[in-house]
Amino acid sequence: MSIPTEPIGSIPRPPELLAAMVAYEAGEIAIAELVAAQDRAVHDTIVRLEALGSPVVTDGEQSKPSFATYPIAGLSLAPEGVVIPFADGHQRQLPVLTGGPFRYQVSAEDYLRIAQGHASVPVKQAVIAPSALSLLYPPGGIDGYSREAFLDDLIDEADADIRRCLDAGAHVVQLDFTEGRLSLKLDPSGGVLDDFIALNNRVLERFTEAERARIGVHTCPGGDHDSTHSLDIDYTGLLPKLLQLKAGNFYIQLASEADPDKVLAVIAEHLPPDARVFVGVIDPIDPVIETPEQVRDRVLNATRHLPVERLGTCDDCGFSPFADDTSTSQETAFAKIAARIEGTALAAAELGA
Template sequence: MLISRDRILTTHVGSLPRPADVTDLLFAEERGDPLDPAEFEIVVGKATREIVRRQRDVGIDTVSDGEMSKISYATYIRHRLTGFEGDSPRRVPADLEAYPDFMGRAAKTGGTPSYARPRCVGPIAVKTMAPLEADLRRFRAALDATPSPDAFMNAAAPGVIALFQPNEFYPDDDAYLDAIAAAMRVEYEAIARAGLVVQIDSPDLALGRHMMFKDRSEAAFLVRIERHIEVLNAALVAVPKAQVRVHVCWGNYEGPHHCDIELERILPTLLKLKAGGLSFEGANPRHAHEWASWTRVQVPDDVVLIPGVLDSTTNFVEHPQLVAERIERFASVVGRERVIAGSDCGFSTFAGFGTVHPEIAFAKLASLVEGAAIASERLWRQAA
C-alpha cells in the first residue's frame, strides 16, 4: 500500500455506480435467469475498464474495480461459497426503528435497496473462485489499459457476512464466524497474490451495534467485535499487514444515526486489526467531529489513516477547501505521510442503488483530489 510520501494521496471506499446494462445483468443473475457468459464478460469487462479510466481521469491515486460484478458488498459471496440459500428477513437499524414514518417514506421512495439476503442453511466451503478469478482478470486488463499508482479490491469480512446473512445451521455465532473466515481466507489470499491491496469491508464493527447487536449492552458488543477481529486476523495470517486496509462504517444510508456507537468506544478494539490502513467515516454530520478521538489513542507507527472527507449520502459537492481542512486535521494527529484522503463509504453499495447521482459522485471525487492538492501544498510548505 502506497503512503503519502510527497503529497496526500487519494482513494475511496470501493463501490462506484454501475451502468444500467451491468445492473440489469446482476439482477438477472440474482433471479437465476439464464445468462450468456460471453455477454456478461463483455459488458462487465467494458464497465471495469471505463470505471478505472474515470477514476484516473479525475486524479484518484488508489483505484478499485468499482465492484462492477457484485450486486452488493456482502451478499455476493453466495455465488462463491456453499451453504447460503434463499432470502431472510431484514434487520432494521435501531435509528430507523425510532422513526418509523421516515423509514416508511424512505422505502416508498426507493431509499432502501431490494435484493435477496440469503441465510446460512448448510456447511460453508469454497464453491468456486471463478467469479473472483474473472474479477481479477478484468481488473488487471483495466489497469493495463489505464495504469494507476496503486489499486485495491474489496472483500467482505466474516463479521459483515454474518451481519446480513443469518445463521440457521451452525450451533453458535463463534462456529459460524470460524466457518466463514476459513472459506474467505482463500479470497483474501488470492487478491493479495494478484498484487492488489486487500480491502476488507467490515461495517459489523460499527453498524453492528445498532443492527445485529442492538438488543445487547455496549460492553457485550465490544466483546463480540473483538471476536470478529480475532477471526478476521486469523484469515489474514498469510497476507502482509501493509497489503491490508479495513473499512469500518455505521451504515451507508441517510438516516438519523443517533444510535451509532461513538468511535472513541470502539477505537481501542479497532486498533487490534491486522491492517496497514484504516478507512472510516469522517465527513458526515454524525461523525465529522470524531477526528479528535484519534488524538487520545496511540496509533501504531505502521498504520495509515484513510478518513472519509466526502459524505457518501448527500449530493452536496464538498468544497475543496473543506476537504483540505479535514485532511489537515488528521495530518496533525499522525503526520502527513500517514494520511490518505478517502470517502465515508461507497457510492453504490448496492447495484442500481445510490443516494448520490453517478455524475455527482465523480464531481465529489474531483473535489477530493483538488482538496488533497491544497492540503499537500500547505503541509509540505509548512515543513520546508
C-alpha cells in the same frame, strides 16, 4: 510532500449495466451479454478514475451484486437473516445458511484480475469482513454443522480470499466492516462487537507484518439509498476496539460526522504505532458536491490531531454498495472523487510549503 488518497469501492452502475442486470434476471439476455456489459462498466470506471488522476483505483464493484454478498451467490440460503434498518425506514435483510460446509462461491481475486487488465495504476480490492458473513449462521443452528465448525470454515475462506488478492498484486486489500458500528445499535453492551473484533483478528493474525501493511479495514455507518443505519451511534464506542484490529490501514468515515475533532482525538489516542488512517473527506450520500477547498481544510484539520506521515484521505463510503441503489448519479460520484483528489493535493502542497 504527498498524502495518499484512495477510493473506498463502489461507483454507481451505468444505465446500460442496470438494464442488462434487469434483462438477465428476466431471462431476456444470456449471461455472456451481462458479463460484457459488466466488463464495459469496469473499463469505463477505471478509465474515468485514472483521468481524474486517482493514484489508486478500484473496479467500482460494477460486477458485484453487493459489497457483502459476492462470495455466497449459489449457496443454499434462506431469506430469514438479520434485518438491517436504515434511518429513512427502508431495510436490508441478510440470508441464512441452510447447510454446510461453508465455502466461498466467488473469490475477490476474480474481480481484481479483471480490473488489473484495464488499469495502468495500482488496484485495491475490497473484500467482505468475516464478521459480516458470520451473521449467515442461523440462531437455531444447522443439523450436523455446528457454529464452531462454520466459523472455522469461514476463517479459512476469508484468509484464502485475502491471500489470493495479495498474491495477485492488489495494492491493498480492504475489509469492509460496516457491521461494526451497527453492532452497537443492535447490542449496546458491546458483546457482539467484541466477538466481531476477535473473529476478524483470528483471520488477520494469520498474515505477516509485511502482509498486514497491505491490508486495511473500512468502517462507516452504512450508506444505502441516501440513508445510514448507525450514524446515531457514537464513534467513541467503536473506534478504540476497531483500532485493535491487526491491520496496517484504517479507512474511517469522517466527513458526515457532526463533531470530527472528537473523532480525530479518539483516533489519535488509539491508532496503532505502525498504522495509517485514511480519513473520509467526501460524504457520498450528500447530493452537494464538495469543493477542493473544503477537502483541503478537512485534511488540514486532521493534521491538528494526526501526524501527516500517517494520514491519508478517502471517501466516507462506497457510492453504491448495493447494485440496485441509484440514488447517486455517476456524474456526482466522479465530481466528488475529483474534489477529493484535488483537495488532498492542495493540502499536501500547503503542508509542504
